[in-house]
Amino acid sequence: MSNVVALDHLFDARRLWRGQPQAHAPSRQPTGFPLLDAALPGGGWPEGVLSEVLLPLDGIGELGLLWPTLARLTQAGGRVALIAPPYLPFPAAWANAGVRLDRLQIVRAEPRDVPWATEQCLRSAACAAVLCWPHQADDRTLRRLQLAAETGQCLGIAMRPASVAVHASPAALRLVLEARPARLRVLKCRGGNPPAQPLPWPLPTGAPSEPVPDSPAATVADRA
Amino acid sequence: MLWACILLPQLALDGVLRRHATPDEPLVLVDGPVQRRVLRAVNAAAKAQGLRAGLPLATAQAICARFAVVEHDPAETTRWHDFLAAWAYRYGAQVSRQMPASLLIEVEASFRLFGPWPRMEALLREDLTALGFRHRIALAPNPWAARALAGVHDGLVITHDAPLNQALGQLPVERAGLPPEAADSLRRMGLRRLAQVYALPRAALGRRVGTETLGQLDRLTGALATPLDCYQPPDHFESRIEFNYEVGATGQLLFPLRRMTGDLAAYLAGRDGGVQRFVLRLEHERGAATEVPVGLLAPERDGGMLFELARGRLDLVQLAAPVRALQLIARELPPFVPAGRDLFDVRPQQAVPWEQLRERLRARLGDEAVHGLSIHADHRPERAWRDHGESAGAPPLPRPGWLLPQPIPLRDREPRILAGPERVESGWWDGDVRRDYYVIETSAGQRAWAYCPVGEREGFMLHGWFA
Numbered sequence: 259m260s261n262v263v264a265l266d267h268l269f270d271a272r273r274l275w276r277g278q279p280q281a282h283a284p285s286r287q288p289t290g291f292p293l294l295d296a297a298l299p300g301g302g303w304p305e306g307v308l309s310e311v312l313l314p315l316d317g318i319g320e321l322g323l324l325w326p327t328l329a330r331l332t333q334a335g336g337r338v339a340l341i342a343p344p345y346l347p348f349p350a351a352w353a354n355a356g357v358r359l360d361r362l363q364i365v366r367a368e369p370r371d372v373p374w375a376t377e378q379c380l381r382s383a384a385c386a387a388v389l390c391w392p393h394q395a396d397d398r399t400l401r402r403l404q405l406a407a408e409t410g411q412c413l414g415i416a417m418r419p420a421s422v423a424v425h426a427s428p429a430a431l432r433l434v435l436e437a438r439p440a441r442l443r444v445l446k447c448r449g450g451n452p453p454a455q456p457l458p459w460p461l462p463t464g465a466p467s468e469p470v471p472d473s474p475a476a477t478v479a480d481r482a
Numbered sequence: 483m484l485w486a487c488i489l490l491p492q493l494a495l496d497g498v499l500r501r502h503a504t505p506d507e508p509l510v511l512v513d514g515p516v517q518r519r520v521l522r523a524v525n526a527a528a529k530a531q532g533l534r535a536g537l538p539l540a541t542a543q544a545i546c547a548r549f550a551v552v553e554h555d556p557a558e559t560t561r562w563h564d565f566l567a568a569w570a571y572r573y574g575a576q577v578s579r580q581m582p583a584s585l586l587i588e589v590e591a592s593f594r595l596f597g598p599w600p601r602m603e604a605l606l607r608e609d610l611t612a613l614g615f616r617h618r619i620a621l622a623p624n625p626w627a628a629r630a631l632a633g634v635h636d637g638l639v640i641t642h643d644a645p646l647n648q649a650l651g652q653l654p655v656e657r658a659g660l661p662p663e664a665a666d667s668l669r670r671m672g673l674r675r676l677a678q679v680y681a682l683p684r685a686a687l688g689r690r691v692g693t694e695t696l697g698q699l700d701r702l703t704g705a706l707a708t709p710l711d712c713y714q715p716p717d718h719f720e721s722r723i724e725f726n727y728e729v730g731a732t733g734q735l736l737f738p739l740r741r742m743t744g745d746l747a748a749y750l751a752g753r754d755g756g757v758q759r760f761v762l763r764l765e766h767e768r769g770a771a772t773e774v775p776v777g778l779l780a781p782e783r784d785g786g787m788l789f790e791l792a793r794g795r796l797d798l799v800q801l802a803a804p805v806r807a808l809q810l811i812a813r814e815l816p817p818f819v820p821a822g823r824d825l826f827d828v829r830p831q832q833a834v835p836w837e838q839l840r841e842r843l844r845a846r847l848g849d850e851a852v853h854g855l856s857i858h859a860d861h862r863p864e865r866a867w868r869d870h871g872e873s874a875g876a877p878p879l880p881r882p883g884w885l886l887p888q889p890i891p892l893r894d895r896e897p898r899i900l901a902g903p904e905r906v907e908s909g910w911w912d913g914d915v916r917r918d919y920y921v922i923e924t925s926a927g928q929r930a931w932a933y934c935p936v937g938e939r940e941g942f943m944l945h946g947w948f949a
Contacts, residue, residue, distance in 0.1 A: 317928035317947030321883035337836060345884035348946060349857040349867045352883065353876040359855050360873070365843055366851045375843055383833035410833070437927030 287413055290326025291461035294442070298431070299450030303327065306411045308380075308404045309431040312445070314420040316344065318437045319460055321355075324415065328387065329356030331413075336386025339379045341365045342372045344391055369393040373403065380406035380414050387413040401428045435459060484590040484599075484641060487628035488570070488606065489618040490563075490583045495523040497562040498552050500614035501723050501738060508549035512539055522554050565721075565745060566615065567713040572752035573606065578625065578710040584632065586625040586710065599639060613748065622646060625710055626701040630659050643704065650702055651677030658702060664695040676702075719749050719757075719812040728767075728804035732796045735764075735808055739796065740789050742810045747785030756781025756818030762792060764799070765807040774799055777849060780837050781818045787838055794845025861906050862915050863945060879904065880921060882931040882946030892932045892942040898923040905936065921948065 268274035285302030288295050295301050303309060313320050328338050338361060340347065349359055363385075367375045376390040380403060388407075392399070395416065407414035416429065423434055423445060432445040441456040490496070499505040508528035514520040519539035531546040539551070567579045573596065576588035589602060596602040603619055610617045620632035621639045623646055631638050631649060634657055640646045650658075653676045656665045668691065673679050679687070679699065688696045700706035723738045739762075750757060758781045762774040776795050782788060792810075834842075843852050853869035857876055860866045863885060880901060902920030917933040922942065924930055931946035 315926055315928050316884065317882075317924075317930055317949050319929070319949060321949040325883075343884075345886055345947065346867065347855055348863070348881055348883060348885040349855050349873065350876040350879075351881040352855070353857060353873060354878065354881065355883075359857065362855050363840075364853055364855060364869075365847065366853075367847050371847055375847060378839060378842060381834075382836070382839040384836035384839045440927060 287327065288330075289323075290330065291323075293457055293461050297444055297453045297457060299447055303413055303415075304430045304448060305413065306408050307430040307448070308400065308407045308414040308416060308428070310416050310418055310427060310429040310433070312418055312420045312423050312432065312434045314435070315437055318435055318440070320417065320435055321351075322460060323433070323435065323442070324389065325352070325355035325357060327413075328362075329358075331386040332358035332361040334386075335361065337361050337363060337384060338387045338389070339363045339365055339385045341376045341379065341388065341390035342367045342369075342392075343389070373399045376403055376414070376416075377406040379410075380412045381410045383410040383412065385410075385412055387415065389415050389417065391417045397426075397428065404428050404430075483588055484621055484623060485625040485628045486574075486587045486589045486603075486606070486619060486621050487625065487632040488566075488585040488587070488610070489620075489629070489632040490566070490585070490615055491618065492523060492616045493562055493583050494554055494559040495525060496615045497558060499525060501741060502550075502552075503737065504550075508533070508546060509552060510539075510542065510549055511552050511554045513554040562615075564716075565749070566613075568715050568749045568752050569609065569613070570752075571713060571715050572754070573602070576710075577713040579713055580711045581629050584629055586628060589621070603637075603639075609748075613745075624701070624704040624707075626659065626698070626708075627704070630657060630702060633657050647680075647703060651675060651680065655679065658698070660691075660695050660698050664691040667691065715749075715753055717813075717815065719746055719760075719815070720809070721745055722807060722809040724807040725805065728806065730801065730804050732799055732801060735796060735805065736793060738808055739792055739810075742808070743789040743792055744785045746810065746812060747783055747788060750783040750815070750818070753815065754818065755815045756783045757788070757812045757814065758782075758816050759814045760792075760810060760812035762796065763809040763811065764801070764805045765809065766803040767806055769803060771809075772799065772802070772805075776845075778841055779844075781816045782837075782841070783818050787841070791841050791845045794842065797846070860908075862908055862913075863906070880931075880948075883949040884947040886945055886947075889933070889943040889945045892922070892924075892930060892944040894922075894924045894926075894942075896925055897930075897932075897942060899939075900929070906933070919945070 265274065285298070285300030285305055287303035287305055289302055311320060311323065332338055333356065340362070343364065347364065352362070353359055365375050365379070372390060372392050373395065376388060376392070379385050379388045395418065403414060403416070420434055430448040434443045434445055436443065440459040442459045442461065443456040444452040446452055495511055498511060499509065502509065505525065506527055508531050509525045510521045510528050510533060511523040512519045513522050521533060521535050521537045521539060521542055523535050524533045528546065528549050531549070533542050533546055533549065563579050566585055567577055570577045570585050570587050574587040574589050574592050578586040589599065592602065593599065596605060599621060606619060607617070618632050618636040620628050620635060620637070621641070622628035622631055623641065623643065627646055627650060630653060631640070634653060638649070640649055655668050655673055655676060658665070658676055668679060697706055701708055721742050723742070729735060746757065746760070759775065759777045762776065764772040764774065766772070774795050776792050778791065840852050856868045856871045857873040858866055858868045859874040900921040900923050903918035906915065906917050906919060908915045916936045918936050919931060919933045920942070922930045922932050929948035930944055931948060932942040932944045934940060934942050
């Protein structure tokens, strides 16, 4: 027994309200990739929150995703802290990507101290961006980092293994990089629906970063 | 010139009380030979129980059942006197601790900096109360008069000679700082107040009481100017607390540590300096003391921050034996330059400057935990970086974002070479390295930077990731 009611009547009777799509303040943190910016609700990294970049493997261009942002922030005089990076950042490559090395600070920490150090840096408002590589982060830890990022109005990015994609996370933005085929998926973005289609990877930029001769990646970028 | 005298009536007792865990319990200072102990000073709680200075210890025990007994240590009192002189040095360039249990500061020169005397007096009192020392303060045109008047009238302010002579005239003879036997003989002559003494013919008076007393009488009125020994602040800070019980956990050291770092901050503010490195020495009953160095990358002087950093280092210490004494030694005291701030800088709440954040991280994670990054001009990748300093130019070669600290064998079924070889050689005199570097795509889709011995194309060693 279905009761068909025209929506107009409900609207007129004020028993049903039409939701307004929430207008977002445009982000002041463009990612440096026009395609990715277009896919995100604020047109860039969400500000003052924690974002996650999930990686299945090392060495699939994950730093290339961050370098344009870090280059922009450090050239503006901002400080960037790397908390417990898994390898040594090779300075020549970072400098070639436009990152000012004198604004880069590396914090070595034991796995159990990584959340603490990250929280201190996020909360302090002394850093423009904080990148961390937490080994194991439970929901509570991530929530704390989220709050700290809001307090310090800081761009926080956690690099985590792709295996945690199945678990929910309080992060406002979750990106997954995939190696084979190379593509970038937006799992979750607060304030909008994630795009259904994965984005090509590497993303085309205004300026190519880290040119490698004869790389098949370059041809992918041309096609995109 | 105007001299302020800060009289410290309970210097020895206050020095003990400010380090005592329970200053509100009855406590007495004793001295004298072992068989005849005499109370030298008592705190408020002991006074309420009926104890007073001068009682034999046996009598005191008969009056009051339980009170803490602390041995009076003159050397300790001298240390406190020095500490307060260092503190007072921030309020005036001429500070003297020549007279026992009092400090004399020439304050007129400091009025332009600290405001008029009432405001400055409030500052002095506020500091002394925070430091935990009872005090009486008087101001007079010369130090000797200031000292004598502080003894009879707390808060007296005299800036001119006429009221000074009037106030001195009111002063009882025994309170004028005269030699005791001279004061005694004057009293026996029936002279109660200084006005009567000053009224006597000078030559006759001099024959009776001697030149020393005459000198003191002239110094009080300012007729005779005798220079004082001025205090020179030492170039290092040391502070030590002995516990009369064994401390087994570092957590119990935090209370005295907070006091010590507060004292250090007060001392630094007096010198207008900072501290770059200090050492906490934990002394044990036997065996060598445990040293906890606290090193900072830039001079600091904020008491709260110094405490936080020292606490962070102390938390990492495993106590091998109970602690009997704690000592703080600061020898490196470079000038302190406050960080410049933008006036219109909009900063969120709870903002911490980077220097402070960095020290906080180092305190907990270790001294080497936070470092920068710079390019070093060297062909060998493992030596092409430094953790500080200026960067050389970056070569425009393909270089990986991540470098492995140690090369490891690249295990892959079918690596695809994307670029290379790039030969890296160093001389035979310098750790002979000859390698061919390739950019390799692994079967999983990663891009690796790997090398193999010159001329070969197998046995790749993974040295970096193009991330």
